[in-house]
């Protein structure tokens with residue numbers, strides 16, 4: 001099937017380029033209940049059989065009290081597919097939701113991270129695969145450049161602080177058009193999270209702007225992803241990467257022409 005070929009090619013490209021998966025790895029896929037992480041799981045299951053290296057795949061879901069539908073159909077689907085799946089009700093997250101229903105994402109994701117490591121450890125996994133897509137990378141890139149003054153997106157590969165886990169995002173080159181179509185084609189039951197319905201205004205605005213531009217420039221996403229892998233630091237404004245004509249560190253007082261910041 002064409003869609004599957006495209007998916008596997010793009011996931012394979014990410015895994016190869018960033019050395020995400022290695023011989024003997026046990027990869028735990030963090031399933032959020034949405035189309036992206038479920039597509040990621042399916043792709044890794046196919047690659048587990050076809051790749052020239054040996055690795056195993058398992059999956060888990062952290063319950064933080066935000067699912068809008070029962071999770072059981074997902075469990076039944078995974079059981080039919082023979083996928084080892086752990087469903088973990090995270091008690092601290094559930095208490096947090098009860099005590100502070102309007103808590104922010106920073107607190108929620110901190111709780112989730114702790115639970116993710118705990119579950120992955122219990123599963124004997126050394127790799128945790130996350131379902132962030134090309135759309136997420138582009139959105140993060142724009143958001144950071146436009147609102148936080150940094151040129152960065154998401155790490156395609158990184159490690160937990162103590163290096164116990166390798167954290168990978170193999171869908172970096174996969175757009176959500178693909179994950180949507182692929183998840184539909186498999187008939188996997190999706191379990192939406194309450195938060196996915198109340199997307200923040202900045203996020204929504206960026207996604208709308210992107211979708212609007214893409215109507216006239218269909219290769220926009222591809223081009224942005226290429227840009228993230230093709231830096232020209234000498235054409236940016238970070239003095240750490242510029243040849244300032246001497247060997248000294250650039251210090252504020254070194255500027256030949258003072259930078260005027262106001263009148």
Ligand code: SF4
Nearest residue numbers: 066104105108109195
């Ligand atoms: S969007 Fe919702 S589930 Fe996601 S981190 Fe924020 S509060 Fe948590």
